[in-house]
Amino acid sequence: MKLKTALALLALAGMTGVANAQLSDGVLKIGVLNDQSGLYADVTGQGSVIAARMAVEDFGAAAKGIKVEIVFADHQNKPDVGSAIVRQWIDRDGVDVIADVPTSSVALAVNEIVKEKNKMFLVSGAASAALTGSACTPNTVHWTYDNWALANGTAKAIVQAGGDSWYFLTADYAFGHDLEAQVAAVVKGANGKVVGAVRHPLSTADFSSFLLQAQASKAKVIGLANAGGDTTNAIKQAGEFGIAKGGQKLAGLLIFVTDVHSLGLQIAQGLQFTESFYWDQNDASRAFTKRFAPQVKGNHPTMIHAGVYAGVTHLLKAVEAAKTDDGAKLVAKMKELPTDDPLFGKGRIREDGRKVHDMYLFEAKTPAESKHPWDYYKLVRTIPAAEAFRPLADGGCSLVKKG
Amino acid sequence: MDFFGIPPQALLGQLLLGLINGAFYAMLSLGLAVIFGMLNIINFTHGAQYMMGAFAAYFLLHYLGLGYWWALILAPIGVGAVGVAIERTMLRHLYKLDHLYGLLLTFGLALVVQGLFQNEFGSSGLPYRIPAELQGGQNLGFMFLPNYRAWVVLVSLAVCLATWFLIERTRLGAYLRAATENPALVQAFGINVPRMITLTYGFGVALAAFAGVLAAPIYQVNPLMGSNLIIIVFAVVVIGGMGSIMGAILTGFGLGLIEGLTKVFYPEASSTVIFVIMALVLLVKPAGLFGRTA
Numbered sequence: 001m002k003l004k005t006a007l008a009l010l011a012l013a014g015m016t017g018v019a020n021a022q023l024s025d026g027v028l029k030i031g032v033l034n035d036q037s038g039l040y041a042d043v044t045g046q047g048s049v050i051a052a053r054m055a056v057e058d059f060g061a062a063a064k065g066i067k068v069e070i071v072f073a074d075h076q077n078k079p080d081v082g083s084a085i086v087r088q089w090i091d092r093d094g095v096d097v098i099a100d101v102p103t104s105s106v107a108l109a110v111n112e113i114v115k116e117k118n119k120m121f122l123v124s125g126a127a128s129a130a131l132t133g134s135a136c137t138p139n140t141v142h143w144t145y146d147n148w149a150l151a152n153g154t155a156k157a158i159v160q161a162g163g164d165s166w167y168f169l170t171a172d173y174a175f176g177h178d179l180e181a182q183v184a185a186v187v188k189g190a191n192g193k194v195v196g197a198v199r200h201p202l203s204t205a206d207f208s209s210f211l212l213q214a215q216a217s218k219a220k221v222i223g224l225a226n227a228g229g230d231t232t233n234a235i236k237q238a239g240e241f242g243i244a245k246g247g248q249k250l251a252g253l254l255i256f257v258t259d260v261h262s263l264g265l266q267i268a269q270g271l272q273f274t275e276s277f278y279w280d281q282n283d284a285s286r287a288f289t290k291r292f293a294p295q296v297k298g299n300h301p302t303m304i305h306a307g308v309y310a311g312v313t314h315l316l317k318a319v320e321a322a323k324t325d326d327g328a329k330l331v332a333k334m335k336e337l338p339t340d341d342p343l344f345g346k347g348r349i350r351e352d353g354r355k356v357h358d359m360y361l362f363e364a365k366t367p368a369e370s371k372h373p374w375d376y377y378k379l380v381r382t383i384p385a386a387e388a389f390r391p392l393a394d395g396g397c398s399l400v401k402k403g
Numbered sequence: 404m405d406f407f408g409i410p411p412q413a414l415l416g417q418l419l420l421g422l423i424n425g426a427f428y429a430m431l432s433l434g435l436a437v438i439f440g441m442l443n444i445i446n447f448t449h450g451a452q453y454m455m456g457a458f459a460a461y462f463l464l465h466y467l468g469l470g471y472w473w474a475l476i477l478a479p480i481g482v483g484a485v486g487v488a489i490e491r492t493m494l495r496h497l498y499k500l501d502h503l504y505g506l507l508l509t510f511g512l513a514l515v516v517q518g519l520f521q522n523e524f525g526s527s528g529l530p531y532r533i534p535a536e537l538q539g540g541q542n543l544g545f546m547f548l549p550n551y552r553a554w555v556v557l558v559s560l561a562v563c564l565a566t567w568f569l570i571e572r573t574r575l576g577a578y579l580r581a582a583t584e585n586p587a588l589v590q591a592f593g594i595n596v597p598r599m600i601t602l603t604y605g606f607g608v609a610l611a612a613f614a615g616v617l618a619a620p621i622y623q624v625n626p627l628m629g630s631n632l633i634i635i636v637f638a639v640v641v642i643g644g645m646g647s648i649m650g651a652i653l654t655g656f657g658l659g660l661i662e663g664l665t666k667v668f669y670p671e672a673s674s675t676v677i678f679v680i681m682a683l684v685l686l687v688k689p690a691g692l693f694g695r696t697a
Contacts, residue, residue: 039627041526172671200666201674205622205631208420209666209673212546216413232528232623240533240549240621242540262527262623299525 023096023325027067030312031095033085033110034125036074039203039229040102043256044125047305048072048100050295054288055312066319071095075106077202082106083113090117096325097122097315100308104128104175108135115139120327122315124307127227127254128178132354133395139327141334143355144307145276147175148390150253151182153274153361153383156190158221158251164192166251167219169210169234171226172199179225179253195219200230207234211241220248227254232263239267256302260364260376268364268376276359277303277343278377284342300374310341311355347385352397359388416546417667418660423552425659426559427614431632432639432651433563434610437570440646441583441603444494445502447509450633451516452608455482456615457624458520461529471534471620478616479609486608490601513630520626528623555617562613563652570648579603638681644694654692 032052034044049072061068071093075082082101089095090113098114101107102125114121115137122141123131129148131140166187170176176199184194196217198210211234214222222243224231231252238250252259255273279289279300288309292301301309314334319325322333331353339347339355347357362377370376392400431453438446459478463469469477489512497505533551540549570576582589582596590596615629622628639658643650658677665676672679684692 037521037526039526041521043527045526198670200670203631204674205628206420206424208423208552209417209663210670212413212416212420213667215547216410229526229528229623229625229627236623237621240540240551242547242549246547258525258527262530264530264532266532267530297523297525 023067023319025094027069027094028061028097028316028319028325029069029071029089029093029095030097030099030315031086031089031093032070032072032099032308033075033082033089033106034072034100034102035077036072038077040077040125040227042258042262042299043228043302044100044102044304046072047292047296047299047301048124048308050292051301051305051309052099052312054291055309056316059313059316061316064320066316068316075101075103077103077106079105079109083109086110086113090114090119096120096327097330099312100125100304102126102304103173104130104178105173107131108174111135111137111140114327118327120315120330122308122311124311125304127175129182129390129395130178132350132352133390133397136352136395136397136399138399139331140353141311141331141349141355142353143311144303145274145359146354146389147179147182149276149359149383149388150179150274151186152388152390153359154251154253154272155183155186155223157272157361157381158249159187159190159192163221163249163251164190165219166192166194166221166223167214167217168194168197168223168225169207169214170197170199171202171230173202175227176225180223183223183225183253200226202230204230205233207237208241210234211238211243215241215243215246215248221251222248223251223253225253228256228259231255232259235263235271236267256304257300257374257376258302261300261374265365265367265370265376269366271364272361272380274359274361274383275303276357277301277306278360278362278379280375280377288343306343310339310344313341314339314349350392352392352395352400354389354395356385356389358385359383412545414667416543417663419546419548420552421660421663421666422656423556423659424662425656426556427618427632427655428636428639428659429563429652429655430559430614430617431611431636432643432655433566433648434607434614435636435640436643436646436648436651437566437610438604438607439640440570440648441579442490442494442600443498443502443583444505444509444604446604446607447506447633448489448513448516449509449608449611449636450629450631451513452482452486452611452629453615453618453632454520454626454629455485455516456612457531457619457622457628458524458615458626459612460616460619461531461624464531471616474616474619475613479612482612482615483605483609487601487605489608490604494604495597495601513633517626517630524626526625526627528625528628531619531624533620551620555621558617559614562610563655566610567648567652635677638677640691642677642681642684642691644691647691647693650691650693 032049035041056068073085097120099122104126107126124144127147129146131142168180170180260268318333335349344357349355361381363380456478460474463474537551586596643654665673
């Protein structure tokens with residue numbers, strides 16, 4: 001009996017071995033970990049899972065002999081919950097790649113675990129620039145955007161337009177603190193000044209008190225270092241309290257197309273923000289959106305969804321070329337191969353794990369300018385890839401050789 | 404003269420804002436207190452019903468073209484009717500059982516309702532505009548007070564006091580209170596107690612929906628808006644004393660003020676301060692500030 005089982009197992013191992021000599025357990029398992037039910041569920045959530053599936057389909061993984069399986073889970077924006085899921089995925093379920101992971105506090109925790117277990121971390125949702133700076137690892141690739149790029153895009157444009165004194169409404173966790181610090185550095189670098197900041201808890205419903213404090217500060221610009229529902233509530237209530245009429249300008253530092261949709265252009269018009277992707281940019285992005293939207297009740301893809309799609313596409317190229325699912329080797333291959341995908345075009349991944357591509361400064365249209373549903377953005381400026389991200393030497397990443 | 408570095412005028416503004424938030428706490432905890440006082444049910448669906456009120460306002464505008472003022476009347480009636488159906492088909496069987504069963508049932512319902520809305524409408528929320536009549540605001544010198552917020556405080560104060568009057572000072576209220584003490588005896592006097600209980604639940608739910616309509620123009624109409632609020636409102640009810648009408652109203656406004664002050668002096672703690680107070684009150688007065696010890 002025992003012998004029979006052993007033989008059967010051997011045969012089984014042999015069979016998968018033929019098809020998939022490169023992968024340790026015969027299958028590349030991608031775990032999409034994000035917020036499936038909370039305030040970031042629309043900007044990441046199921047959309048990211050669908051984007052990952054579309055990437056696997058479009059790559060033709062099955063035809064190329066790479067068996068890919070996609071699983072997903074809800075980390076509820078809590079680092080402890082996220083860490084527990086990732087440990088279980090890696091130790092028990094044989095997951096090779098953790099993808100997406102918005103909420104920087106969770107992403108930083110996952111970053112450590114993935115390195116310790118030598119798996120791969122493909123970040124799209126998280127914003128902390130520390131992931132490719134002080135906390136960089138040989139197992140992590142950071143795709144879509146980061147706080148440095150947001151600050152560099154939006155804050156620079158606003159300071160140049162005369163908004164040289166800032167007050168921050170900051171989400172009180174890793175992401176908000178990092179974003180505030182990055183923007184403050186840009187403001188100060190351009191001879192502007194930061195007059196104050198208030199830290200609000202994540203998922204705050206009422207911003208009136210904080211807005212009043214910002215109003216009293218007399219700063220020219222109120223920077224919203226938060227995201228998702230926090231940002232939309234703050235913008236809506238700023239309108240109510242006549243912030244703009246008082247001569248102060250709101251700067252949404254991280255805004256997604258779904259946020260603009262939920263605010264409506266009447267309120268959102270004129271906001272400027274930095275993103276790396278807009279669904280109506282070119283034929284490829286429109287074609288992607290046409291397939292994507294029906295699967296998520298008509299929601300159009302955010303840059304995070306696009307980043308998951310492009311990141312998984314590039315990952316599969318590396319798997320095909322390197323014939324391995326060893327985390328560090330895979331990431332090394334990803335850095336070696338130039339990137340090329342329909343949504344971000346040509347680009348590359350730097351040695352600190354940062355994917356570089358153009359970023360765009362967009363402005364929300366006025367209701368009159370919007371011609372069809374989801375027609376929300378106009379392009380203000382393209383920030384070329386070379387200037388869009390933090391210079392390699394400034395991040396303090398230990399993988400970067402000092403020369 | 405400054406208080407801990409905050410100019411007194413700014414402080415006044417913050418107190419006013421606290422009062423506005425308190426208005427929502429008061430109105431929601433009032434509905435909970437009425438339902439608990441009369442039905443002995445801990446209504447955990449209250450947050451979901453508040454959210455349904457806001458969504459009802461959105462639907463009325465979006466599909467029927469009926470604006471805010473209609474919503475203020477129709478949404479509570481519609482959501483209240485849903486409440487009546489829930490009471491008739493489900494809650495009715497639980498009155499004789501432990502509180503825990505009612506809590507579990509209503510909590511489960513809340514999750515189901517919230518999940519359905521989230522599945523359909525996502526988590527970003529839908530826009531709802533402030534009605535034209537209430538746009539703009541007043542410059543009070545120490546702060547800019549949006550007209551809509553002033554309206555919210557006035558309306559909710561009126562609703563709270565009317566409810567208190569109805570239950571504590573009218574004949575109908577006397578029947579209600581008698582029916583909770585001894586239903587059999589009240590029924591013997593020819594009063595239809597089960598129907599009265601059903602309508603009471605419907606009324607409590609309608610209050611939640613009313614608060615939801617009031618909230619729609621301030622916050623995004625969002626499937627999660629209720630679940631974020633319900634925990635705080637429960638803390639308010641516990642602090643005020645379960646089932647005490649006046650207690651719910653006073654603590655609602657009072658805690659709004661305290662939360663407002665926290666947002667000025669130590670904003671990081673503004674989401675926890677109410678629970679700290681709850682713990683302290685329970686240590687000193689386990690029945691709550693206005694509750695009677697059984």
